[in-house]
Amino acid sequence: MSETTAPKSPVTAAQFADEIREQLTYHQGVTVAQATPADVYVAASLAVRRHLMDAWMTTQAEMVNGHTKAVGYLSAEFLMGKQLRNALLNAGLTEQFDEAVKELGFDYQDVIDAEHEPGLGNGGLGRLAACFIDSLASIGVPAFGYGIQYQYGIFEQEFDEQGRQIERPDYWLTNDEPWGHVDYNRSQKVSFGGTVVENADGTKAWKPAWSVRAVPVDYMVPGYKSGRVNTLRLWRAKSYDEFDLLTFNKSEYLDAVKPQVKAENISKILYPEDSTPEGKALRLEQQYFFVSASIHDAIRVFYPGQDKPDLTTFPDKITFQLNDTHPVIGIPELMRVMIDEYGYDWDTAWSVTTKTFNYTCHTLLPEALEVWPASLIGELLPRHLEIIERIERQFEAELVAKGVDAAQIERMKIYTGDAVRMAYLATYGGSHVNGVAELHSELLKDVTLKDFSDTYPDKFANVTNGVTPRRFVKLANPRLSDLITEGLGTDKWLTDLEMLKGLAPLANDDEFVKKFAAVKQANKVDFANYAKREYGFDLDPNTMFNTMVKRLHEYKRQSLKILALIARYADIKSGKVSADDVMPRTVIFGAKAAPGYYLAKMTIQLINNVARVVNNDPDVKGKLNVYFPWNYNVRLAQHLIPATDLDEQISQAGKEASGTGNMKFALNGALTVGTLDGANVEIRERVGAENFFLFGMTVDEVEAQYANGYNPARYYESDPRLKAAIDMVSDGTFSDGDRNTYAPLVADWLTKDWFMTLADFTAYAAIQGEIEALYAQPLEWHRKAILNVANSGYFSSDRSIEDYLERIWHTGSMA
Numbered sequence: 035m036s037e038t039t040a041p042k043s044p045v046t047a048a049q050f051a052d053e054i055r056e057q058l059t060y061h062q063g064v065t066v067a068q069a070t071p072a073d074v075y076v077a078a079s080l081a082v083r084r085h086l087m088d089a090w091m092t093t094q095a096e097m098v099n100g101h102t103k104a105v106g107y108l109s110a111e112f113l114m115g116k117q118l119r120n121a122l123l124n125a126g127l128t129e130q131f132d133e134a135v136k137e138l139g140f141d142y143q144d145v146i147d148a149e150h151e152p153g154l155g156n157g158g159l160g161r162l163a164a165c166f167i168d169s170l171a172s173i174g175v176p177a178f179g180y181g182i183q184y185q186y187g188i189f190e191q192e193f194d195e196q197g198r199q200i201e202r203p204d205y206w207l208t209n210d211e212p213w214g215h216v217d218y219n220r221s222q223k224v225s226f227g228g229t230v231v232e233n234a235d236g237t238k239a240w241k242p243a244w245s246v247r248a249v250p251v252d253y254m255v256p257g258y259k260s261g262r263v264n265t266l267r268l269w270r271a272k273s274y275d276e277f278d279l280l281t282f283n284k285s286e287y288l289d290a291v292k293p294q295v296k297a298e299n300i301s302k303i304l305y306p307e308d309s310t311p312e313g314k315a316l317r318l319e320q321q322y323f324f325v326s327a328s329i330h331d332a333i334r335v336f337y338p339g340q341d342k343p344d345l346t347t348f349p350d351k352i353t354f355q356l357n358d359t360h361p362v363i364g365i366p367e368l369m370r371v372m373i374d375e376y377g378y379d380w381d382t383a384w385s386v387t388t389k390t391f392n393y394t395c396h397t398l399l400p401e402a403l404e405v406w407p408a409s410l411i412g413e414l415l416p417r418h419l420e421i422i423e424r425i426e427r428q429f430e431a432e433l434v435a436k437g438v439d440a441a442q443i444e445r446m447k448i449y450t451g452d453a454v455r456m457a458y459l460a461t462y463g464g465s466h467v468n469g470v471a472e473l474h475s476e477l478l479k480d481v482t483l484k485d486f487s488d489t490y491p492d493k494f495a496n497v498t499n500g501v502t503p504r505r506f507v508k509l510a511n512p513r514l515s516d517l518i519t520e521g522l523g524t525d526k527w528l529t530d531l532e533m534l535k536g537l538a539p540l541a542n543d544d545e546f547v548k549k550f551a552a553v554k555q556a557n558k559v560d561f562a563n564y565a566k567r568e569y570g571f572d573l574d575p576n577t578m579f580n581t582m583v584k585r586l587h588e589y590k591r592q593s594l595k596i597l598a599l600i601a602r603y604a605d606i607k608s609g610k611v612s613a614d615d616v617m618p619r620t621v622i623f624g625a626k627a628a629p630g631y632y633l634a635k636m637t638i639q640l641i642n643n644v645a646r647v648v649n650n651d652p653d654v655k656g657k658l659n660v661y662f663p664w665n666y667n668v669r670l671a672q673h674l675i676p677a678t679d680l681d682e683q684i685s686q687a688g689k690e691a692s693g694t695g696n697m698k699f700a701l702n703g704a705l706t707v708g709t710l711d712g713a714n715v716e717i718r719e720r721v722g723a724e725n726f727f728l729f730g731m732t733v734d735e736v737e738a739q740y741a742n743g744y745n746p747a748r749y750y751e752s753d754p755r756l757k758a759a760i761d762m763v764s765d766g767t768f769s770d771g772d773r774n775t776y777a778p779l780v781a782d783w784l785t786k787d788w789f790m791t792l793a794d795f796t797a798y799a800a801i802q803g804e805i806e807a808l809y810a811q812p813l814e815w816h817r818k819a820i821l822n823v824a825n826s827g828y829f830s831s832d833r834s835i836e837d838y839l840e841r842i843w844h845t846g847s848m849a
């Protein structure tokens with residue numbers, strides 16, 4: 035739909051207040067006088083949902099009846115962030131809400147704060163899925179997001195007295211959750227275990243041992259000014275045997291609920307690992323659970339009421355995007371459904387399946403590519419293992435026919451006999467494979483999936499990631515949004531982000547630059563207040579805000595940042611740089627570590643203790659401060675990114691697939707210090723090399739170092755500042771004199787340092803001088819920041835989706 039048919043904010047503020055009152059009365063049964071901010075949050079959310087309902091139903095009806103292929107985005111994670119303000123924005127009700135809440139006697143902020151964000155994702159991959167479904171709806175592409183409604187999302191992070199990470203369960207569903215509609219009537223049955231038997235006619239039948247009920251919980255995904263509302267369908271596992279009466283009667287109460295507990299465990303918790311997959315049965319159960327339910331759901335939606343649907347048309351109805359390897363079991367599942375449930379022959383099923391699926395890879399770390407033990411698949415999904423075996427046989431025959439040599443065929447095995455390589459299955463079983471930034475896609479072709487790209491070059495594509503400007507500029511940074519709209523004379527940039535280019539000339543207009551600087555300053559003051567309120571921190575908004583937020587991983591190199599910071603601290607403290615020459619900085623970290631990731635957790639402890647020591651040292655007072663707000667999440671990102679002056683993207687070259695934080699920062703007018711890695715490469719290309727602080731080894735230099743036998747101790751010995759910093763970590767400066775606390779971390783740096791933190795230290799430290807010199811000239815700094823904003827329009831997730839439509843999905847938006 036075009037903008038002219040977008041919802042026209044059909045109500046006034048007074049009417050919207052009435053709608054909230056009505057929900058309070060008839061849904062919650064409380065009066066306005068009795069209501070808490072949390073009640074108003076629920077009532078307002080339900081009221082917004084009602085406004086979106088017609089568009090939601092129309093979108094679904096037109097999707098089924100229309101001629102446009104739909105997109106099914108299969109993802110184990112959707113890191114949505116808070117819903118209310120986004121829904122208000124897209125429904126055109128923001129102002130009415132603000133006034134209505136006031137009229138009802140509530141503080142706007144209290145109502146917004148009552149929403150607990152659903153943390154149904156680990157990091158970049160989950161947040162990307164959320165940005166993508168926003169863009170699909172905003173562009174008007176019919177789409178389903180399909181995933182799992184975990185009862186517990188990513189853990190809540192706290193720090194103990196020693197600065198160590200503590201994980202607490204995230205009880206996000208214990209409060210009233212107004213957004214998800216539980217649709218018991220559209221449940222699907224998902225089965226596991228058992229055996230495969232052969233029928234008299236030679237066909238196979240799977241006799242599963244147990245089943246669970248997949249109940250869809252539907253979330254509206256409203257497009258911005260598109261009049262479209264797509265669906266995010268998250269599956270919740272329910273038991274069929276609520277209660278085993280027979281067992282119960284024998285008074286074995288706990289045994290009676292066992293099957294129920296087993297079934298419902300499937301959607302109980304999000305796995306908090308985000309790089310090293312663990313071969314856990316429960317995780318494979320989760321994957322199969324949501325993928326099987328989703329495939330059956332799509333058949334139900336697109337062939338309504340049909341017993342014998344013509345599934346050869348399935349790829350014309352929907353294309354499934356596999357978000358990493360997590361949903362790849364969908365490939366043998368669609369084969370099984372077509373052959374066993376609908377009676378198609380192998381070749382027809384294969385042709386439909388390969389046309390239906392596409393695979394996005396989000397990593398370069400080989401250890402992060404999922405490989406399942408065949409024994410586990412055989413136990414849980416015996417029929418699927420048979421199908422995978424047959425895929426392997428067909429694949430090998432195809433490779434032989436193509437003249438591929440035996441050694442390469444051996445390397446390319448999907449099914450080794452012991453294990454199943456899900457990335458290989460996805461590559462062979464789908465039409466396209468894409469990486470998430472140009473460099474990443476090139477490395478996929480040249481390294482990770484080289485044999486496959488040599489054999490099937492046409493399958494490989496790139497789609498560089500993007501972020502939604504609605505949430506990450508308009509909602510997160512209203513001041514900048516207003517200034518952009520003023521500068522461009524229109525707010526159409528929110529759906530056409532390349533229009534930001536129009537700001538470039540304004541980088542030479544001192545008046546505009548000053549306004550831009552004032553926006554940043556006001557955002558910093560806001561963040562300082564927020565940090566005071568939420569964390570008790572005292573941030574000085576008159577210092578440079580220097581931020582590093584992302585999951586804690588060795589390859590992302592928080593260690594590099596902390597070592598440089600320690601070196602700086604030592605310089606100031608020793609008087610090596612005079613206090614007058616120091617550009618005051620506030621360094622802000624945000625990061626969760628996987629609960630079992632030992633070195634990552636130790637790094638968190640180190641950062642917290644460096645913060646404690648530095649912040650309490652009168653010698654550096656006002657010059658250097660370090661803060662680590664705990665529990666980094668989407669909400670904190672929305673507060674912190676607009677307030678940041680300098681952003682850190684310092685991963686070892688060749689390890690960060692893309693990054694999306696880098697895009698959010700650039701769009702919010704931060705400058706980046708970064709390596710030539712992931713999407714940094716493309717950001718720098720667009721914003722201009724002179725507006726980006728580049729340092730560090732390239733991919734080729736990294737490879738050369740590995741090849742020559744990298745020796746970190748050499749760097750320790752050759753840079754005295756680095757040596758001093760590491761020595762301070764080992765001598766107990768940040769552990770009350772205890773020399774053991776960080777010994778494993780120090781030992782890793784000195785003897786292994788796989789991600790070459792030490793090798794990049796000197797270059798990283800050197801560029802700090804350049805950064806501070808520029809920051810000392812505010813007008814010049816902000817000019818460059820404006821050019822970052824102006825030239826980052828490419829990194830809209832709308833553009834990413836347009837690229838998927840053209841390169842991968844071969845479809846478009848609804849008329």
Ligand code: 26V
Pocket residue numbers: 156157158159160162305306307308309310311312358396397402470499690691692693694712
């Ligand atoms: C892997 C695993 C392994 C099993 C346990 C649970 C789990 C959950 C997630 C993952 C995949 C992590 C991969 C990931 O998040 N990649 C990030 O994807 C972003 C979006 O494309 C990209 O910007 C980041 O560079 C990339 O690290």
